[in-house]
Amino acid sequence: MLVFAQSVRADLLTLRNASFEEPALAREGTNATASADGWIIDGTAGVFVNNGAFGNRMEGAVGEQLGFLNGTKAGSLQQIVAEKLDTLTVYSAKALVGLRKDTPLVKGASLLIKLQAVDADGKVLRTLGVKEILVGREPLSDERLTEFVASYTAGVSAPKGRLRVLVAVGDAKGEKGDWTIDSVRVEASPAPGDLAARLTLAADPRARQKGASGGKKVR
Numbered sequence: 291m292l293v294f295a296q297s298v299r300a301d302l303l304t305l306r307n308a309s310f311e312e313p314a315l316a317r318e319g320t321n322a323t324a325s326a327d328g329w330i331i332d333g334t335a336g337v338f339v340n341n342g343a344f345g346n347r348m349e350g351a352v353g354e355q356l357g358f359l360n361g362t363k364a365g366s367l368q369q370i371v372a373e374k375l376d377t378l379t380v381y382s383a384k385a386l387v388g389l390r391k392d393t394p395l396v397k398g399a400s401l402l403i404k405l406q407a408v409d410a411d412g413k414v415l416r417t418l419g420v421k422e423i424l425v426g427r428e429p430l431s432d433e434r435l436t437e438f439v440a441s442y443t444a445g446v447s448a449p450k451g452r453l454r455v456l457v458a459v460g461d462a463k464g465e466k467g468d469w470t471i472d473s474v475r476v477e478a479s480p481a482p483g484d485l486a487a488r489l490t491l492a493a494d495p496r497a498r499q500k501g502a503s504g505g506k507k508v509r
């Protein structure tokens with residue numbers, strides 16, 4: 291049997307300050323700020339220097355700074371990554387996530403990575419993909435970052451609206467506690483051939499009928 295290696299090209303959508311390197315802070319001491327260039331922040335979030343001053347220096351980080359999001363109350367970091375969605379396309383939002391040694395989150399606190407279709411005013415039209423990251427269930431660490439992915443596959447008709455990536459507090463718990471976030475990416479790649487064929491078939495009963503009748507044309 292021949293097996294063909296699948297080389298699907300993934301486009302990286304444009305995300306500003308995906309690695310939380312801006313604003314750039316002094317590298318020494320406890321440096322953090324409640325802002326992050328390019329991101330719309332709700333609640334308490336920002337960037338800090340990954341030098342171990344806030345607990346441990348995190349392994350697996352990209353660059354010198356990390357993002358934080360307070361996990362004890364509602365809050366989020368969000369950004370538009372595309373003006374429209376394409377058909378027959380797999381969208382994957384990826385983020386590196388960890389805990390903080392100095393402000394640990396309690397069991398049951400959760401973080402959500404979401405892909406959403408939103409209108410021009412930012413109103414959510416549809417949540418397309420969600421990954422829930424739960425303290426006590428996921429392999430989270432205050433020493434190294436772990437990658438999590440939320441995915442969505444657009445069918446033959448793509449959802450209306452702009453595409454937004456949102457990293458949000460799910461269950462807010464505890465007296466203190468911060469999420470650590472780095473290297474947020476959203477990739478778009480063509481749906482693999484067999485999946486694209488299934489989606490096309492599912493969307494068009496006539497095509498299904500045609501298949502069932504052995505290729506005879508059905509109008």
Ligand SMILES: [Ca+2]
Nearest residue numbers: 309352353355
């Ligand atoms: Ca970074």
